[in-house]
Amino acid sequence: MIEFHNVSMSYQRDTAALNDVSLKVPKGDFVFVTGSSGAGKSTLLRLIYGALTPSKGQVIVDGQNITRLTRSQIPYLRRNIGVVFQDFKLLPNRTVLENVAITLEVLGWGKRDIGKKVYHMLKQMGLEHKINATPLRLSGGEQQRVALARALVNDPKILLADEPTGNLDDENKEQIISIFREANIRGTTVVVATHDRRVIDSSHKRVVRLESGRIVEDSDVSN
Numbered sequence: 001m002i003e004f005h006n007v008s009m010s011y012q013r014d015t016a017a018l019n020d021v022s023l024k025v026p027k028g029d030f031v032f033v034t035g036s037s038g039a040g041k042s043t044l045l046r047l048i049y050g051a052l053t054p055s056k057g058q059v060i061v062d063g064q065n066i067t068r069l070t071r072s073q074i075p076y077l078r079r080n081i082g083v084v085f086q087d088f089k090l091l092p093n094r095t096v097l098e099n100v101a102i103t104l105e106v107l108g109w110g111k112r113d114i115g116k117k118v119y120h121m122l123k124q125m126g127l128e129h130k131i132n133a134t135p136l137r138l139s140g141g142e143q144q145r146v147a148l149a150r151a152l153v154n155d156p157k158i159l160l161a162d163e164p165t166g167n168l169d170d171e172n173k174e175q176i177i178s179i180f181r182e183a184n185i186r187g188t189t190v191v192v193a194t195h196d197r198r199v200i201d202s203s204h205k206r207v208v209r210l211e212s213g214r215i216v217e218d219s220d221v222s223n
């Protein structure tokens, strides 16, 4: 589903954010990417959804070499990828319902189907009573669940999440991780960047550890 072949990425000359990274994430896998601040976790995720192109090497996502995609092809790649950003990136002046509906509007869904699907998704997230609230009136955990609902509402092939449990308490963390697990059981390939040791240890999933832009540990023996 996701393949990195000798990928290097430099934002500035002479400093590599990723250095000769090779990695395979098969369809249906669940992987934590960990490492200290600045290790390259966000860079690795950005390369998967085509926000960056590698300075060297190839990135293959869902059979497509993203290095070769034109700018106009990137939105088509992203239709299959749900992304949860470190800072949520919710639209502050839109309601919870509108924030989640955007994913389906972009895909051209009809209004009635959007309403049904979004309500169902928000109910699953325990947010049905907040559909008309705006994000600033929500707690951090609730905002995170709205961001997750937006990323998952179209059942994407891939879910990418950057530090999704950052400022959450244990109860909220557990809730977020179980949403990832359920999406994974439904067939979504999940890649989560986190430095949260407790979340990783309690999940018993594959762990890829980066240090200074290189993979220094991969718990998957087949890689």
Ligand SMILES: Nc1ncnc2c1ncn2[C@@H]1O[C@H](COP(=O)(O)OP(=O)(O)OP(=O)(O)O)[C@@H](O)[C@H]1O
Binding pocket: 011, 012, 016, 017, 035, 036, 037, 038, 039, 040, 041, 042, 043, 044, 195
């Ligand atoms: N937009 C940018 N311009 C220049 N350098 C950048 C940029 N984004 C990241 N970097 C550098 O690339 C390296 C990897 O950064 P990245 O954000 O991928 O790390 P990270 O592991 O996600 O860190 P964190 O846990 O703090 O989010 C760091 O040295 C960082 O300073």
